[in-house]
Amino acid sequence: MYLLIIFLPLFSSISLGFFGRLIGFYGSTIISIICLFLSFLVSIFIFFEIGLNGHIIYIDIFTWIISDNINIKWNFLFDNLTSSMLIIITFISTLVHLYSFDYMKTDPHFQRFISFLGIFTFFMLILVTSGNLLQLFLGWEGVGLASYLLINFWFTRLAANKAALKALVINRIGDLALLFAILLLLQIFEGTLDFNIMFSLVPLISNYHIHLFSFNFHYLSLISFFLIIGAIGKSAQLGLHTWLPDAMEGPTPVSALIHAATMVTAGVFLIIRFSPIIEFSPIMLNFLTLVGAFTAFFAAFTGIFQHDIKKVIAYSTCSQLGYMIFCCGLSHYNVSLFHLFNHAFFKALLFLSAGSIIHASNNEQDMRRMGSLVSFLPLTYSLMLIGSLALIGFPFLTGFYSKDVILEITNLFRNSNLPSFFGILACWLGILAAFFTSFYSFRLIYLTFFNNMNSSRKFSQTIYESSFLTIFVLILLAICSIFSGYFFKEFFLGLGIDCWINSIFIWPENNYFLESEFLYIKFKWLPFLFTLFGFVVATFLNLLTIKFVNYLNYLNNFFFLINKKWFFDFIFNKVFVYPLLNFGYLISYKNLDRGFLELIGPFGLSILIKRISIFIIFLQTGQIIHYIFFILYSLFFILYSILFSLPIFNLFIIFFISIFYII
DSSP states (O other): OTTHHHHHHHHHHHHHHHHHHHHHHHHHHHHHHHHHHHHHHHHHHHIIIIITTOOOEEEEEEEEEEETTEEEEEEEEEOHHHHHHHHHHHHHHHHHHHHHHHHTTTOTTHHHHHHHHHHHHHHHHHHHHBSBHHHHHHHHHHHHHHHHHHHTSSTTSHHHHHHHHHHHHHHHHHHHHHHHHHHHHHHHTTTOOBHHHHHHHGGGGTTOEEEETTEEEEHHHHHHHHHHHHHHHHTTOTTSOTHHHHGGGSOHHHHHHHHHTSTHHHHHHHHHHTHHHHTTOHHHHHHHHHHHHHHHHHHHHHHTTOOBHHHHHHHHHHHHHHHHHHHHHTTOHHHHHHHHHHHHHHHHHHHHHHHHHHHHTTSOOBGGGOOOTTTTOHHHHHHHHHHHHHHHTOTTSHHHHHHHHHHHHHTOOOOTTSOHHHHHHHHHHHHHHHHHHHHHHHHHHIIIIISOOOSOHHHHTTOOOOOHHHHHHHHHHHHHHHHHHHHHHHHHHOTTOOTTTTTOOOOGGGOOHHHHTTSOHHHHHHHHHHHHHHHHHHHHHHHSOHHHHGGGGGGHHHHHHHHTGGGHHHHHIIIIIHHHHHHIIIIIIIIIIIIIHHHHSHHHHHHHHHHHHHHHHHHOOOOHHHHHHHHHHHHHHHHHHHHTTOOHHHHHHHHHHHHHHHO
8 A cells, every 4th residue: 555655646657658649638637636546545544544643664675776785775664754745745746637637638748748747746755755865866866857847848938948957957966965965875874875774873973074175074964964955956945046936937737736745845855854864963954044044035035026926936935945944954843844734735726826817817927917807816816815825824824833833933042053143143034034925925916916907808808717627626725725734733743742753853952842832922923013014015015106106216226136036047157157168168079079089089090091091092103113112112121120120010100101201
């Protein structure tokens, strides 16, 4: 039963990929939804047996790699962390498949799209169920490949090609860092990457140092650093975040699946899985906290100046992932996992609602060209509003139960691993991110649903509410966005719950979750007040007249800077991409590939043979006097070499040089 959850999506992907045209549209939908729904049912049984009953299942399949002292097995680990992730992945993937049946039904390559969705789900399931790091790395690379295929699904569009390549290349940086971590772990643990073995031996090497470049590095800190860089690349944290907004070039169901349940959540999962190693490195915990806090603030601030409805939600994902990473830096991995769990529901709801709006608006994505859609799409508006309220942490909706806990924990500056200045900075960055989240969420609502329509009457006559299947999926996600935080709060955060003991490690001195319950009430109100303030500012600016807004024209340059995503792409291109391209062309291509390597390879050999043949042609003059001269000259040279004992190699060289000189 446990392996069935993994291989059902693989069966769906293979059958549709190879035989989709033969099966047809309806056959493809039936096969894929049955496989995904069965996987979801199995994940519920696994959650009941493991999550609620405290069991751990370890399945050994076969030995994968044996080389010298390296012994890697193909095995699966099902613990509470895995069971929670399985619920998210299979549920969101099932709903995305249902949504795609209506959203992509007119696409001629529908079967290929559903096949790619299945392989995406399969690799993510491999990632979260892996019992060793190398198998996890296989799933890690698999979701990267699947995301490339899905972002580039409409491969005839140049923007989709560029976005897919950008996602693939930037993720290679994180993949390379994770590969370095694998090599370091192989060295220190004598050829095993099994989680159970590694995590049980970590305390024995906690004081081990390595000497590199005249410096002593804490070994576990070095491993943690590479793991964190891998998570930064996959979870689109500040610096390696530029691929995430561009990934919106793919179909909307792809965006929902990437942002809610797969791909970007893999980085957070990696950090939580390796908590027994990262906890032994206070420096890396500080690094995690600052990276996450700055990402949450930066992405939320950038999102308020975006005009593409999908890019606004994409920056929202980047910001919420910053909260999760930032919470891991505070050593509260279960709170981070809880926010990941809640975030999956309302982020899928937001993206799929945006897809419904885009379809209704004749594929228009610019919010400035929308408006007054509340009259045409009242049901979509209600569902979009629920998702937005859950995102901003409106009281008693799903986001409130995890997001506010994270911000309350940041108000406690007694973490021995975090200097008070950094703690205060991270706290205020998180609270300001909550303000900007509220601002861009209600800006999206106003521009899309309430402002005056900026299109023709003919266009307004084509706007329609989505089909029953689409609305059904959105309603299910809306219900989860309202109630899941309340129902699962005790499971993730409840006092006395021991279900995380065997999957997450936290030093007792870092575990001050209980103290956050007794935080001063004024600090508990801060996130809500800033969220309310964001709503008020968004409403006030939306009601301003154009005449008053013109007074703000002097800020246009600043707004332009933020709208262009702080020119991160431009700076990366100037500093890294163009110099590397020039080096690749001028040095690697022109001088090495087309130069040195070709001269000593087949091309150079062909030139040498051609010149020798031309030289021999010159010798064939057809005049007997020349042949007599060559024979006498050769005899004289041979006698001369015998008398003076010249080597035979020198003999031929001097002979040919002499002939060439004479000719």
